[in-house]
Every structure is written in structure tokens, then in C-alpha cells.
Amino acid sequence: MNVMTENKLTERILSGSEAKLVSLAGNASARKNALDEFRRMGVPTKRHEDYKYINPEGLFRLGEFMAKANVVRPVTSHDVEEMTIAPGAAKVVIVNGIFIPELSKLDRLPAGVTVKSIADAVVSDAIAKKYHSTIANDSSDAFIAWNTAMNESGVFIHIAKGATCNIPVHVVHIASNEAASTFHPRNLIVAEVDSSLNVIESFDSIGPVKTLTNVVTEVMVHKGAKLNHYRIQTEGDAAHQMNTTCVVAESGSNYCTYTFSFGGAWVRNNLNISFTQEHTESHLYGLYVTNGNRVVDNHTIVDHAIPNCMSNELYKGVVDGKSTAVFNGKIFVRRDAQKTNAYQTNRNILLSDDATVNTKPQLEIYADDVKCSHGTSTGRLDEDAMFYLRARGVGEASARKMLVRAFAEEVVNNVPDEAIKAYLDNRLNHLMS
Template sequence: MNTTIGTMPEYLTRYFENNNLIGPASLKQIRKDALARFEVLGIPTTKHEEWKYTNLAPLTRSEFHPALYHTLSKDVVVNDLIAGKEVILLVFENGRLNKELSSFDNLPKGITVGELGDNFDHPAVVKNLAKHASFENEAMVALNTAHIFDGAFIHVAENVHCEKPIHLLYISGGEENTLAFPRNLMVAEKNSSAKVIESFHSRGNESSFINIVTEVVLEENANVEWSKIQLENSNTFHISHTECTQAANSNFDIHTITFGGKIVRNNLHIVLDGKNITSNLNGLYVSNGDSLVDNHTLVDHAMPNCLSNELYKGVLDGKSKGVFNGKIFVRKDAQKTNAYQSNKNILMSDEASMNAKPQLEIFADDVKCSHGATTGQLDKEALFYLRSRGIGEEAARAFLTIAFADDVLNRISNETLRDELKNRINERLNKSN
């Protein structure tokens, strides 16, 4: 972007100014504040505790530009319909909605799905946009917030159940060094339910930078399953922040699946702000080459009688690096909390590495919490067992790795999506062998 960290390059300043002509005055002020905050914070360096293992310096060495035109054809997108064709579909080309390739008309009553920029006056947007994901200490959230316009808005009204999955499909490329700042907001009102698939793809080998922020708000007794699927090429910088706020009796399942990217950073913050909430956080990253996948999760138990269950698994090959940082806060009032966290990694090569850091901070006294992190090689005994039955060494390795990964993928309820991901991991592991 720019070598002087903390200031915006000129071409981006112009982009900011044009973008900030659109929307209500209150939003314009938020954008301005966010930009000012970004200029104070700057792009994080490895001196920052939360970015210790994730060096964004390569990002500052190129100039990334927002792409202006849509050039994508329908047949390209078809391959990326990983949750099938029976979906409410928003296609974002280099971060910008491509209405021609999308299908979100004639939605059932109570369901709103569309471009965020078209919905700035919606009461749920006015109430929630940029109110959950704080940019105070998050430079990359600030950078995104300064450019709020593109992205999806999903609203499910009280007592409404959205039967069709909602697929937000992001595809980058068509030219080099594209830049996108998608901003998503989802509000699931009382007693509503929905399933969202957010998937990320590349057209070719073009490099790109996506800085995305998603806010998900679950009102009382809402039920949302969110699948974030990252399938980009190895020249993609993907910096993401997902902030979910849950009210009493709600259920949130989120699957973060990463099969691609050069540098991928996923922040996932969940605030359990009511009683009897359930949050399930599942993660799987399969990496090779010199890629880096960094998952930072924060589960904030603010109220009593809630359950959070977190399972992240990694398969790292080549020279790839993995980072897992899992924070759990159990606040003073959050008695009878159950919070579980597990991070398991397999290193497939001598040069792959993993940094795992579970962090529990517990201020209540009547809680059940556990955490664990393991990093190792494939079980030698299990490999020998498979081979002793006639299965070749490489096939045996793939067999065990797939079984390891399936443990996470099996938690995805959408069968089409689950099978598609299983096929892709199968192909990939068998190809690399």
C-alpha cells in the first residue's frame, strides 16, 4: 500500500473522499473518525503483541487499487457455487456487488438481502452499523470502516426462518493488485434463523488484498450458522474481522475454513451478552507453500449460563506457518459458564511451523473451562497400521489427514457445502502427494 505506515497513499485518499460523499451524515462522520484512527494506529507491525507472528510488511510493498469495472461472466462463477445453486446469491467482484450475476429478488416476507450501500436508511443498519466492531484498537477494522460502502446487508425479521442458504460470493482478480473493503452487516431478529455462506475465490493468479469486516447481531433466541470459506490463490492478502454479538438464548455456529491465501488473518470476536447462549466456533486451515494463516479468536462471556465450544484444526505443509490465538474472557457476572477450546495441528513437513497461544482470563468462580493445544506429526503407529493392510504410504498419510480434517467439516450442516469441501481437500491432499 504505502511504505510510510500510518498515512494513506494519495490514490487511496482520493478513493476515500469520493466514497465518503455517499450515505447519511452520521456515517460520513464515522468514516472520518475511522480514517483518523487508522492514521494514528497504522498498519500493525510485528512489534504489536497481537501481530507478533504475522508480518504485514509484504502488503506495504505493492500498490493495491480498487477495481472499477465488472468483467466477470456467469460461467466463471458457476464453479464457485460451493453451496449449490439453490441459494440467495450475492456475487461481489473485487469487493463490489455484481447485480447481474447475483440473485436476491422476490425474497420471502421478512427477509432482506442486498447491498449495504442500498440500505443505509434501514433502521437495523442505522442501529447497528459500525456499532459492534470497534476500531479503537484495531487498525484494520479502522481502515475498513473508513471505506464503508460495499458489502452485504442481511436482515431476518422476528419469527422468520430463512430456508434458503444465503451465499455471499467474493471473487477477486481480472487484473493485478486489486483492493476491496467489503463490509457486511447481518441482523437476525428475535426467534429468527438463517444460514450464511461467505466464500472467497480468485479468478486466476492475480494478487489481491481484501480487508473485510462483518458484524453479525443475534437477537434473543435467534439461530445463525455462518460458514466462512477462504479458497483464494496464493497471492491473496486476506485480512478479516468478524464481530458477533449474541443476545439471550441465541445460538451461533461459525465455521472458518481456510484452504488458500498468502497471508490470511481472521479475527473472530464473539460477545455473549445474555443468558443461555451457545456459540460454536470451528476452524480448519490447510496450508502449504509459504502461506501464513493466523486465526485470532476472542470469546467474551459477559453473562451467566452460557456455553462456548471452540475447535480449530490445522494441517500445515511446505514452509507454511500457522498462528492460533484463542482468548476466552469469563467476566465476573458470567457464573455457570462452560467454555471449551481446543487447537490441534499436524505439521506435514519439517519446515512448516505453528504458533498456538490459548489465553483464558476468568473472573467468575463457578465455571467450567478447558483449553488445549497440540502440534505434531501424523501418528506413526496409525500410519504403520494402515500400511500393514496394504495401503501405500502416501495414501495412508492422506487418509489420516482427511480424517483429521473431516472432524471439523462434519460440523457444517449444509450437505452440499460439506461434500464440496471434502472433495476439495481430498483432491488437494492426493495431488500434493
């Protein structure tokens, strides 16, 4: 009975997708193959281990996101200005999954940095062609396959060997439509040997219409490259987001990722990092602040396939109202991955009786000469600290805010860019007042 319903749901999505598929440019057979993968896997359900706490099936069952008419609710340059995070950043604007050159601002990019629509790049750019759809594997997740089949646009960011990009590249994702709909932006970031780049991906929505953004970002970090990758999610209450980021990191590189989930009705982040060469380093930071009925789920995978690599992960959550937060951190240390250093911490503060946190560190270690640790905690604000502050004349509301801010600040303090940090501080102030 259940299986029937699931299949029906998948079929419903497929029929909508297939109808649209014929109108999409690009490699038709690749799209069809991806859709076949989607059919094979089906929409994940609660019985799917990786999706059991947030049940995407439930989202689709509501019949949302199925509208055929993709009528863009116009986005102005003023709207884009409002979404500024780091003044002076180069801006790539993607509305409903489509790269919009008129709203983008790329004139200040230094030499060696290429930013263009991925739809063009996969046709004309050898590097884009080489890596597109090789890092995110269609057969590993139905949402990746769906994105591969349906994506219309997105951004390709390339930085040449030894180049340094002195301004951040800000990819502004905006969901803005007149009817409920699903968008599939597809991005590819390639940092060549010894390059240095900061990429901000922000996610916003305009208007009350329900949207699902199923974004896939592939990242290739070559030897000795340094990439700071920010994901700042501040969508409105009608926006849903399925965010997949797949990263391959080579020797001597340093990939740092910062995920800030401050908005959206339903946000799922899949972040998969693979080390394919020795002496690679990666830092994963995350902060989610949830309230209302929101759902935020962070699934991370760090795959230590080879020796002498280091990963360090810190995710924190402030969970209020009737919201739900999920953290699942997988670390694989394969048999050959000796001398691995892998650390993971997830801490949550529950601010209400009706809020829920599901946290699961998952370390699978098959090598014996490694240093690995994980820690997780979920609790209320420290009563003793509250009393201490109040006993000095600080009111309950201010004391609570002070402690929550201090808790969240530990993640923000790891952000190396002062402008981004200032933006986050400001945002947190608004969230907590």
C-alpha cells in the first residue's frame, strides 16, 4: 500500500518533469539517464535512513511545487542590493534557477577569475565540461539526479592556477515566482592549483508563494588551493530548499565551509567532502537558528579515503518554537587512511519545550592509527549562568540573549572575512531581538 503511494508520488513528479524535459537545452540523453536514476531511487521517504527525520515525501504529498507555469515575480536591482552580504563582492544573480546577467555585477573580478552561466560553460568551456556532473553522483541521491535532469542554469566559477581573488564572489540565489514551483540551479566551482577564492552562496526568497529550490553545487579544489565557501540561507517562510554540495579536495588544499541557516520553511543541506590525496585539510562550520515550524537538517559526510588528512567540524544550533533541527555527521576513515585527524562537534540549545533536535554523529573508522573525536550535546541554557547575569541586574530577556549570542558567536568567530562576520552579527541581532 505504502509502496504504491510512494511510486505514485515519484511517477507524478516524473510525469511533470518529463513533460518539461523536452523543452530543456543541453545533453538530452544525460538528462534522460538522470531521470531514470530518479525513477529508480524514487522520492526519499521516512523509511530512507538519511531522510527519516524530515520526510521529503511529506512535502510533495501536499501537492506543492508542482505548478507548470513558471512565471517569475520580477526581481529588481534594488532587491539584489538588499541582499548584499559583503560590500564590494562580485555578484552573480540566479533567479528561480536561472542566471541573470543584467542583475549580476562581475566587472570588478580580477584576472584569472571566470564567472559565467553554467549552461554556456558546459558547452564552451573544457574545464566545466570535464568536471560537470562528475563530483555529484546521480546514482547517490534522488535529488542530485533530479537536478541533473532538470537544471536550466546556474553558475560556473573558475579561478586560474596561482590566482588570488581579492573580492568574494557572491552567488545570490533568489526564489521569486507567481505560482508554486521547483527550481534546479546547478553550480560548479573549480579552484586550480594554489589559487585562493572566497565564494558566498546566499539563498533568499521574495513573496508568499511556495517554492522548492533543489540546488546542486559541485566543487573541485586542486592542489594547494584555498577556498572559503559560505552558504547563507535566509529565505522566507514559504521557501523550501534542498541543497547538495559535493566537494573533491586535493593535496595541500584547504576547503573551509560555513553554513548559516537562518530562514526557510524547510532546509536540507547535504554536504559531502572527499579527500582524494594526502595532506588535505577541511574545516566545516555550521550554525542554524530555527523557530516557528521550521525544519533545518544538516547532513555532512567527510570521506577520509587516504592517509594524512585533517577535518574539523563544528555545528551549533539554537532551536526555538516548534521547530526541528537535525544534524547527522558522517566521517568515514577508510582502511588505508592512517594518520587521519578528524574531529566533530555538534551542540544545540533548546529554547522551547516544543522544539526538537535529532543529532547523530556517525564515525566509521577502519584505520587504526588515527585521531578522531566527536561530541554532541543538546540542552537548555545554563541556569547557573542565567542566575549569575540576573544577579547583576541584567533582565531575563537580555541575559538569555547574551548567552544565546555567546553560544552562536563561537561559530561566527571562525569566519575570517570581517565584512561577512559583520553581516552575520547584524543578522543574529535581528533574529534574537
